[in-house]
Amino acid sequence: MNYNLETDRLNLTCLTKASALLVHAFYEENATYFDPYELTRPDQFYTVAFQTAVLEWEWKEMQAGRCLRYYIFLKSEPTTIIGTVNLSNIRMGKLRNASIGYKIDHRFRNQGYATEACKCLLEYAYKELHFHRIVAEIIPLNMPSIRVVKSLGFIQEGVEREAAEINGKWQDLLLFAKLNPYVNSVIQ
Numbered sequence: 200m201n202y203n204l205e206t207d208r209l210n211l212t213c214l215t216k217a218s219a220l221l222v223h224a225f226y227e228e229n230a231t232y233f234d235p236y237e238l239t240r241p242d243q244f245y246t247v248a249f250q251t252a253v254l255e256w257e258w259k260e261m262q263a264g265r266c267l268r269y270y271i272f273l274k275s276e277p278t279t280i281i282g283t284v285n286l287s288n289i290r291m292g293k294l295r296n297a298s299i300g301y302k303i304d305h306r307f308r309n310q311g312y313a314t315e316a317c318k319c320l321l322e323y324a325y326k327e328l329h330f331h332r333i334v335a336e337i338i339p340l341n342m343p344s345i346r347v348v349k350s351l352g353f354i355q356e357g358v359e360r361e362a363a364e365i366n367g368k369w370q371d372l373l374l375f376a377k378l379n380p381y382v383n384s385v386i387q
Contacts, residue, residue, distance in 0.1 A: 200261065201327065204269060206319045209312065210277060211269035211284065215258055219251040222270070225280040225304065226250065232305040236341045239364045265289050271303070271316050281307040284316040286324060286333070296332040297324065301347070313347050321351065325379045332379070336372040338365060345373065353377045 202213040214222065226233070227245055234240070243249045260266045266289060271282035282303040289297045299320065303313045324330045335348045336359065353375035361369035 200264070200267065201323065202261075204319050204323055205274075206315050208274055209316055209319070210272045210274055211316060211319060212272065213258070213261060213268060214254060214270050216251045216254040218270075219247050219254055221278075221280055222254060223247045223250045225270075225283075229302070229305055233302055235366060236338050236344070237365065239367055264291065267320075269316070269320065271312065273307075280304070282312060282316060284313075284320050286320065295330050296334065297330055298334050298336065300335075301344075308343070313344075314350055317347060317351055321377070325381050330379060333377055335375040336362065337375065338363070338370050339373055345375075348375045348377075351377065352380070 204211040223246070230245060241249070257266060257268050261268070266285065266287045268283060268285035270280045271284060272279065273281055282301065284299070284301040286297040286299055299317060301313050301317055321333065324333060335344075335353055337344045337348065339345075354377070356374045356376050359372040359374055362372040363370055
């Protein structure tokens with residue numbers, strides 16, 4: 200598993216619990232921007248202790264191959280998290296699929312960073328990890344996120360009715376999927 204990826208403008212890095220203060224600052228800065236689109240958060244989410252526990256859990260899950268979360272940094276500003284991109288619900292074997300998720304700090308939106316980071320992670324997932332299918336589940340109101348997945352070649356497959364609790368209310372999710380475009384890299 201590669202814990203560091205890069206693009207022309209970005210470093211994507213998996214973080215340990217030692218970075219909890221940095222992660223806490225990222226989420227706290229963006230709470231009002233992320234909350235309308237995210238699963239309902241527990242009361243203690245916006246604490247350093249909670250972020251420490253999450254980072255510790257995610258690190259173990261990454262080592263076990265069940266998830267992969269990268270925090271996004273500008274190469275020109277390597278100490279500030281500007282976003283995150285991840286693969287979750289990883290299933291290997293004959294399924295070889297996962298869900299992709301991403302978010303960008305409100306101060307860095309509309310500059311192509313989400314698309315760039317997702318493209319990098321997708322290339323790694325398809326070429327190196329040999330995933331066959333990656334899905335994105337997006338609340339219908341999140342038009343910027345829908346534009347990102349469409350620009351990356353995801354196809355809308357349907358609607359998952361009342362699939363997630365967001366802001367204390369069960370919400371529909373749009374299901375998008377993309378198959379591995381590098382057919383020669385698929386394991387036989």
